[in-house]
Amino acid sequence: MSDLALWGLFVAVSLGTFALRFSFIGLHGRLHIPPIFKRALAYVPASVLAALVLPAVTLTGTEHSFTIDNLRIPAAAVAALVAWKSHNTLLTLAAGMGTLWLLHMFL
Amino acid sequence: MKKPEEKQAFISGVQALLPLIPGVIPFGLVTGITATEQGLSPLTTMGMTLLFYAGSAQLVALQLLREDVLPLVILFTVLVVNLRFMMYSASIAPHVHSLPRRWKWPLSYMLSDQAYALSILKFTAADASKNVHYFFAGTAIAMWLSWIISVMLGIVLGTGIPASWSLDFAIPLAFLAILVPAIKNSPHLAAASVGGLVAVLAIDAPYNLGLLLAAICGILAGVTLEQLQLKADSSADNSSADNKESS
Numbered sequence: 001m002s003d004l005a006l007w008g009l010f011v012a013v014s015l016g017t018f019a020l021r022f023s024f025i026g027l028h029g030r031l032h033i034p035p036i037f038k039r040a041l042a043y044v045p046a047s048v049l050a051a052l053v054l055p056a057v058t059l060t061g062t063e064h065s066f067t068i069d070n071l072r073i074p075a076a077a078v079a080a081l082v083a084w085k086s087h088n089t090l091l092t093l094a095a096g097m098g099t100l101w102l103l104h105m106f107l
Numbered sequence: 108m109k110k111p112e113e114k115q116a117f118i119s120g121v122q123a124l125l126p127l128i129p130g131v132i133p134f135g136l137v138t139g140i141t142a143t144e145q146g147l148s149p150l151t152t153m154g155m156t157l158l159f160y161a162g163s164a165q166l167v168a169l170q171l172l173r174e175d176v177l178p179l180v181i182l183f184t185v186l187v188v189n190l191r192f193m194m195y196s197a198s199i200a201p202h203v204h205s206l207p208r209r210w211k212w213p214l215s216y217m218l219s220d221q222a223y224a225l226s227i228l229k230f231t232a233a234d235a236s237k238n239v240h241y242f243f244a245g246t247a248i249a250m251w252l253s254w255i256i257s258v259m260l261g262i263v264l265g266t267g268i269p270a271s272w273s274l275d276f277a278i279p280l281a282f283l284a285i286l287v288p289a290i291k292n293s294p295h296l297a298a299a300s301v302g303g304l305v306a307v308l309a310i311d312a313p314y315n316l317g318l319l320l321a322a323i324c325g326i327l328a329g330v331t332l333e334q335l336q337l338k339a340d341s342s343a344d345n346s347s348a349d350n351k352e353s354s
Contacts, residue, residue: 001178006151009178013168014158016186022215024196028204033197039333040326041194046295047302047325048188049286051318052167054303055310056279064310072276079280083287089130092284093137093277100276 071107075100116238120245123225124253131221131250132257134162137277139261140268141169144275149262156258160216160251163285164188166278171318184318195223199243202230206240214240217247219254294336298329 001009024031057076058066079096086092142152159165164185171181195218203211226243229235268274290296302325309317 001172001175003151005178006172007154009168009181010155010158012178012182013164013185016182017159017161017164017189017192018216020186020189020192021196021218022212023193024200025203025211025215025218028200033193036330038194038197040330041190043295043298043326043329044187044190044322045289046286047298047329048318048322049163049282049289050299050303051306051321051325052170053279053282053286055306055317056170056282058307059310072279075276076279076283079283080287083284087288089133089281089284092287093133093280096280096283097272097274097277100273104273 071100071103075103112236113238113241116236116241117245120225120242120247121249122245123242124221124246124249127221127225127250128253131162131253132260134166134281135254135257136261136264137274137281138162138165138169139258139263140265140274141166141278143262143265144268145169145173152258152262153255156255159185160219160254161185161189161192162254163282166281167318170278180316180319184322187319187322191220192218195220195227199223199227199230203240203243210240210244214243214247217251219247219250221250222247294329294333297332298325301325301328 024033053076055064057072058070060067060070060072075096078099079092082088082095083092138156139152142155143149147155155165155168159168167188168181168185171184196215199218203214206214222243225246226239229239229242286299290299302321304321305324306317306321309320311317312320
């Protein structure tokens, strides 16, 4: 991507994100959110994050193939367990990266 | 901040954010490090960080940039990831909409997960004072500074880390760290399972539209299960009421 396209994208994201954040604060009383949309918003984080994590962990290489010897799968499983028990970002990162490095070392 | 109680509210906002900083730093580091590894210059990375001011959205954009996805698809996907800010905006609006523009514009830009979560509790407290917007400003500015500084640190570290460390794996791990605590009930679990599965199946979809498709399917799954549970609950209530009548 050219530098111009890259910065264009950043500025567009910035304007769009500001619009989302400012929406109700700026237009209070004039903007009404349908209840069904409000309920749907509650599921955005879980579905988007899972959609980001699962392919990044389970599929490898440029051809996005699933292989049984993919060490990222057990490493992510350990990280998920730590995230569940600790709710701590740093511990989760350390557990996942640590498991991956250990597996690389011994397998 | 002319009055001492305004200053006090601002300072207690900053103090409320301090315990959250250890959770912010790894994200900022990962963002700075991966952007640098991907070949973005320090200036571009900082520009991106200031313009986005949204960690997950920035990591998503970096991952999609790495895969050479069309800019329009990146924009759309990032805005879906940021839709939650609209929810925060709606929830905090009754408490800040009457402030002047010089307050509303910067506070909207700095409306983060952390600042929102801390401030909404203060705004809705029974004994909320009229200075809560100073508290909000304190959390928001402290969060903004922690984020910008940790991305800068990441940029500095990023140039010295060898590829054999597989640091790109830190991105899905960082997402995992937010995802797992976000799963609070079975509709959330359904949203996550369907979203994840569709994303894997649709990985070869054109223009990387798989992520958007997966997000929409996941959201639908969550809403549908919630609806089914509501129905099951209300019919259970009805039948127990019937039992009472008959007994």
